[in-house]
Every structure is written in C-alpha cells, then in structure tokens.
Amino acid sequence: MSENKPVEFSRGVEKVAIIGAGLGGLAAAIALRKQGIDAQVYEKARELRPVGAGLTLFPNGLNSLDAIEPGTVESLKRAGSQTRVVNLKKSTGELIIPNRITLAEKYGQPMLNIRWSRLQEILASAVPADAIHLNCRCIGFEQNDSGVEVFFEGGNTVRADLLVGADGINSAVRQALIGDGAPRYAGRMSWRAVLQYSHELLSPDQVTIMTGGGKNMMLIDTGGGYIFWSTGALSEEDSVCQSAAEVKSRVLQEFAGWGEPVRAIVEATDAGSIVERPIWDRPPVLNWSKGRVTLLGDAAHPVVPSLGHAPSIEAALSSYENSRTQRTQVIQARSAFVGARSYDADSDTFLRGVAEQAQASQPEFEDWLYRYNPSVIS
Numbered sequence: 001m002s003e004n005k006p007v008e009f010s011r012g013v014e015k016v017a018i019i020g021a022g023l024g025g026l027a028a029a030i031a032l033r034k035q036g037i038d039a040q041v042y043e044k045a046r047e048l049r050p051v052g053a054g055l056t057l058f059p060n061g062l063n064s065l066d067a068i069e070p071g072t073v074e075s076l077k078r079a080g081s082q083t084r085v086v087n088l089k090k091s092t093g094e095l096i097i098p099n100r101i102t103l104a105e106k107y108g109q110p111m112l113n114i115r116w117s118r119l120q121e122i123l124a125s126a127v128p129a130d131a132i133h134l135n136c137r138c139i140g141f142e143q144n145d146s147g148v149e150v151f152f153e154g155g156n157t158v159r160a161d162l163l164v165g166a167d168g169i170n171s172a173v174r175q176a177l178i179g180d181g182a183p184r185y186a187g188r189m190s191w192r193a194v195l196q197y198s199h200e201l202l203s204p205d206q207v208t209i210m211t212g213g214g215k216n217m218m219l220i221d222t223g224g225g226y227i228f229w230s231t232g233a234l235s236e237e238d239s240v241c242q243s244a245a246e247v248k249s250r251v252l253q254e255f256a257g258w259g260e261p262v263r264a265i266v267e268a269t270d271a272g273s274i275v276e277r278p279i280w281d282r283p284p285v286l287n288w289s290k291g292r293v294t295l296l297g298d299a300a301h302p303v304v305p306s307l308g309h310a311p312s313i314e315a316a317l318s319s320y321e322n323s324r325t326q327r328t329q330v331i332q333a334r335s336a337f338v339g340a341r342s343y344d345a346d347s348d349t350f351l352r353g354v355a356e357q358a359q360a361s362q363p364e365f366e367d368w369l370y371r372y373n374p375s376v377i378s
C-alpha cells in the first residue's frame, strides 16, 4: 500500500476473539481495547506461568510497544537490562570481537533484555483480568457474512466479528485457515533456561555469544539478578529427551570442553527448568487473512504487527497484510540465512564478519529496521 494514512479498522468490528495470550496476542488486545473494541483473549494454558526464556527487544519492537501503550517501555526498562556491548567469543572463551551497541544513541531505544514471563506479566497487566480466558484451547472456527464462531476443546464456543490467531508457530487457527501443515525443522536443536545467577565473566550490560563447531551459546542478563542462557546445535534428528535429567546431561555433553562460564551456568541450572526445542520456521506466505480471520506474530510471521483502519474487515486485513509482508519477508529471509550460517564450522569467522559489518553499521539495513514507525502504514 502506498498511502501513508491510517485506515479505519474499527468500523463494523465490536468484538474480537484473540487466540493466544503470548506476546503478540496480549499486545494486540491492548491495542484493540484502546480503540474501544471488546478484545477477548483465549489461552490454552491453565495459568500464565514463567517459561524458561529471555527475550531481547530492539528499537523497532520497543517503539511498537510504546505506540500501543505509552509507559510500557519504561516498565520494561525497570524490569530488564540494557546491553551496551555484545562480546563474540570462541568456544574456548577467547574474545573474537567486542561489538559496541549504539542503538540508544542512534534510535532513541536500547537493546533491552527481559525475562519472557516478566514481559508477558507487564502486558497482561494492561488487559482486564476478565478479558483473558485461560484453559481455552481453540480447535477451529466457522465464519459467515455476519460473524465468526470459534470452537474450543470441551465444546465451548464464542462468537466474534473478527478472529485473530496469535497462537504461535504451531497455530491451530493457521491450520484451519491456511492448512500448510507443521512448521519445517531447521536442522538445529535449542536448549534454554532462566535462573538466578551471577558470574564474574557476566556483566549486566554485556551479552556473550560463544560459537564453535556448529554450536552457539548466548548468555544474557535479563535484569533482577536473572541470567538467560540459550544454546543451539546442529542435529539431524529433531527428537527430544524423555526426562529433565537427560536434557541436562545432553546439554553438558554437547558443550563439554567449552570455556567458562558455560559449564558452571549449566551445572547451576535446575534440570526441570531447561527447555529443549527443535528450531522450526516456515517459508513466508503472501496472505494470512481470509474473511473475518487473520493471523499475527509467530502464527503468521516472526514480527509483531500493527493494525490500522479500513472501510471493511476484509479491506482492513488486506491493508494489514500489505503493510507487513515485504518487511517480514526480508526479516525472515535474513534471519534464516544468518541462523543457518551461524552453525557452520567457520561460525566464528562468519559472526566476526557480521559483527564488523554491524560496527561499520550497515546503515541502510539498520535504519530501515530500527527507524520503523509502527503508527504509519507504508
């Protein structure tokens, strides 16, 4: 879409059912409710409980949250930690290159790390508790000219003017809408955990990335005394371990011989809190809306979208897709390429090149990515 003007989205939409109380679903609920729309969130989990993950937010994500709910970013800054240097190291611990992060100076927002569950809590606190329905697993929907009926496991149904599938990479709404099957295995396994921990090699304003032999380990301070570690290793099989103890010993085995603090931090992690997942992705698609149903976030593509205004629901959803497809495809393609190359045998040389390019600042890509103004549809 070439016009830079907002389009009326709310006309004809009074009630929106959002499937998934993840980051995308909650952010969308806040944004829609601020427009006076009755957005209700349906989540399959019985409770919103901490998951073993941390998250890094960059200026584009923070600007999106700021546009949706001013004040959120300040809460996140208080709860999280800001990165000033990313240290790229060999698996032995030898420093390859320190990459100074200047996003705050250039784009007015930092590189901010936070526990996934704190971010979810902060977003959930901006939605009335009675608009978040737990223990509701969506299994399908039917739509016609007058509305959409959403079906949940156990026989419950709800009716809405619009259905938003924000139910993640294994989205049930996507299967009913697009039906393109399971996501594809990217040939890598990941393990991650969050724990209260400190180590002399880990400073709150520094992220450490260690790389070598087709494996990577990232160590991030997520504020409040918590550290997030996240690893990936090439693996032909996407099979997962049968017990928590097996998961922990697999990680210790995968990273045996790595420089500190890798062994110390994995040893200090409670086995039950380590999350083991195959890495999946999906090839980009051009459309993820039909009639009164659309997708958002990982269900559609890997970035948080913004909704605008239009004369009809279909026109609004089409304008939402048009405003996101090119941007999300570039990011998906670039991520997939860097992700795959980061596990090659020469990952340290490749990542050093990426870091050096970043220091030279790849100005056009960085500007395009971080100067994004979520309140203007382009």
Ligand SMILES: Cc1cc2nc3c(=O)[nH]c(=O)nc-3n(C[C@H](O)[C@H](O)[C@H](O)COP(=O)(O)OP(=O)(O)OC[C@H]3O[C@@H](n4cnc5c(N)ncnc54)[C@H](O)[C@@H]3O)c2cc1C
Binding pocket: 019, 020, 021, 022, 023, 024, 025, 042, 043, 044, 045, 054, 055, 056, 057, 061, 136, 137, 138, 139, 166, 167, 168, 169, 170, 171, 172, 173, 190, 192, 230, 296, 297, 298, 299, 302, 303
């Ligand atoms: C290892 C790892 C590290 C990452 N690091 C970063 C990072 O640093 N920065 C970043 O920006 N992104 C990161 N990401 C990606 C980020 O986590 C996702 O893009 C983001 O969580 C997607 O949000 P979402 O709301 O679309 O989906 P999700 O967060 O997956 O939320 C989906 C929600 O839907 C619920 N749900 C699923 N199915 C149903 C159903 N049938 N009915 C009802 N509810 C359902 C789920 O329980 C869940 O609560 C990372 C991802 C991984 C795997």
